Amino acid sequence: MKLTGFIPAVFTPFHPNGEVNTAIIPEYASKLKKDGNTGAFINGTTGEGLLLSVEERKILAEAWIPHQEENFKIIIHAGACSIAEAKDLSIHAAENGADGFSTMAPLFLKPGSIPALIQFVKTVAAAAPDLPFYYYHIPQITGVDLHMSEFLKQAKDQIPNLKGLKYSGTDLMDTFLCVFASDEKWDIIYGQDEKLLAGLSLGMRGAIGSTYNFMAPLYRQLVNAFDAGNMDEARALQLKSARLVRLMDQYGGGIRVGKRIMKSTGIDCGPLREPGLTISEEEWKSFEKEMQGFLTL
Numbered sequence: 001m002k003l004t005g006f007i008p009a010v011f012t013p014f015h016p017n018g019e020v021n022t023a024i025i026p027e028y029a030s031k032l033k034k035d036g037n038t039g040a041f042i043n044g045t046t047g048e049g050l051l052l053s054v055e056e057r058k059i060l061a062e063a064w065i066p067h068q069e070e071n072f073k074i075i076i077h078a079g080a081c082s083i084a085e086a087k088d089l090s091i092h093a094a095e096n097g098a099d100g101f102s103t104m105a106p107l108f109l110k111p112g113s114i115p116a117l118i119q120f121v122k123t124v125a126a127a128a129p130d131l132p133f134y135y136y137h138i139p140q141i142t143g144v145d146l147h148m149s150e151f152l153k154q155a156k157d158q159i160p161n162l163k164g165l166k167y168s169g170t171d172l173m174d175t176f177l178c179v180f181a182s183d184e185k186w187d188i189i190y191g192q193d194e195k196l197l198a199g200l201s202l203g204m205r206g207a208i209g210s211t212y213n214f215m216a217p218l219y220r221q222l223v224n225a226f227d228a229g230n231m232d233e234a235r236a237l238q239l240k241s242a243r244l245v246r247l248m249d250q251y252g253g254g255i256r257v258g259k260r261i262m263k264s265t266g267i268d269c270g271p272l273r274e275p276g277l278t279i280s281e282e283e284w285k286s287f288e289k290e291m292q293g294f295l296t297l
Contacts, residue, residue, distance in 0.1 A: 002205075002206070003038070003075075003100075003134075003187055003208075004038060004205045005036075005038030005039075005205075005206060006037045006212040006219055006220075007037065007038060007039040007040060007041050007075065007208045007212065008032055008037055008039075008041065008046075008209070008212040008216070009040075009041040009044045009045065009046035009047065009191075009208055009209055009210050009213075010028065010032075010041065011046055011210075011213065011255070011258060011259050011262060011269040012043070012047045012048050012049075012052065012269070013028070013267075013268070013269040013270055014269070014270035014272075014273065018271070018273065020056050020060060021269075021270060022059060022060065024268065024269070025060075025063045025064060027266075027267065029067035031265070031267055032213070032216075033069075035216040036217065036220055037072070037212055038071060038072060038073065038206075039072050039073035039074060039075060040064060040067075041102070041166070041208045042061055042064050042074060042075065042076050042077060043057045043060055043076060043077045043089075044102075045138060045168075046210040046213075046254065046255055048273050048276065049079070050079070050080070050081075050107070051273045051274075051276075052273070057089055058089070061092060061093060061096060062096055065097055065098055068097075068098075073100065074098050074099050074100075075098065075101065075102055075134065075208075076093035076098045076100075076101045077136065078090040078092075078103050078124065079102065079103035079104040079105075079106075079124075080106070081106045081107055081108050083106070083120065083123055086127075087123070088127075089101075090103070090124055090125070090127040090128040090131075091128055093128060094127075094130065094131045098131065100131060100132040100133065100134060100163070101128060101131055101132075101133055101134075102134040102136045103125075103136060104135075104137075104138055104141065104142050105117060105120065105121075105142040105144035106120060106142075107141075110142065110143050110144050114147075114154050115154070117144065117146060117151060118151065118155050118158055118159070121135055121162075122155070122158050122159050125159045125161055125162060126159075128161070129160065129161055131161060132161060133159065133161045133162050133163060134162075134163055134164050134165060134166050134187070135151070135155075135162065135164075135166070136165075136168070137166065137167050137168060137169050138166075138191065139169050140168070140169075140170075145169065147171075147174050147177075148165055148174055148178050149177035149178050149181055152165070152178060152181050152182065153181065153182075156182065163186070163187050164186040164188050164189065165178060165186065165187075165188050166189050166191050166208050168191030168192060168208075169191075170192070172198060175188070175190070175199070175202055175204075176202045176203075179202055179203045179204060184203075187206065188204055188206075189204070189206040190204045190206070190207045190209075191207070191208050193209035193210065193215075193219075193241060193245065194211075194238070194242045194245040195242075196223075196241070197226065197234055197235065197238040200223065200226050201226075210255070210258050211241065211244070211245065213258065214258070214261050214262060214265050215241065215244075218240060218241065219237075219241070221233075221237055222234050222237040222238055247287065247290055247291060251279065251283060251286075252277065255276065256276065256278070256279050257279060257287060259271075259272065259278075259279075260284050
């Protein structure tokens with residue numbers, strides 16, 4: 001299985017009282033499919049996954065998996081600081097028929113070397129040995145910034161169900177080396193929406209990120225322009241994405257603003273989980289005003 005196209009890292013919908021709201025997921029999944037996305041990544045960073053209990057993460061996985069189709073894959077993030085919890089979530093993903101699963105490095109007692117990282121990842125991946133596994137490289141969150149090209153080289157004979165990486169790091173040279181490692185054996189899925197054009201130029205054809213929740217049509221235009229060799233148009237479209245992401249950062253980040261953008265599209269994912277601070281309507285109006293002129297959602 002090769003993951004191609006856009007796979008939104010979905011937001012976790014909450015009720016106003018902070019409880020998980022699964023009732024909106026059928027409508028959410030329908031919107032993602034209508035926009036041309038090819039899957040969903042559940043309980044990741046955008047989904048505030050590490051702020052959820054294991055039981056909540058299982059509830060969300062069970063709510064999303066029934067919406068998978070041949071052309072819409074469901075990948076479950078099972079990463080946790082507790083290796084026991086990560087294994088439990090991996091087994092749950094397999095038992096409920098997910099298309100694949102993933103884990104990031106633990107945030108405490110961080111692996112400081114490739115062998116240490118492989119030992120952790122190998123244990124988690126082995127909990128669901130028949131399910132495709134993708135390591136989630138996001139050093140901005142985990143603080144584990146090791147060369148993934150070397151990780152793939154050492155892990156290939158130790159993790160039989162390893163299929164590739166969700167590469168959300170910023171090292172483009174390492175990304176490039178991963179794409180072409182082992183005769184392009186690996187499935188390297190890019191996690192930097194605002195740099196998608198760079199990923200395409202390096203040979204990647206799949207992407208996981210938060211802005212695909214509400215901007216997939218723009219990114220499809222970008223890919224079409226790239227494939228047609230129209231780089232001026234592709235750069236202009238990527239510029240819209242980059243400007244939006246930069247503006248979102250100025251208002252507290254992609255999760256905080258992204259959830260409110262989803263509400264404006266008709267999918268109300270509710271507040272952030274504490275300690276996250278939900279964007280106020282005053283801030284939202286200010287954001288909207290600044291956003292006008294370079295992007296239409």
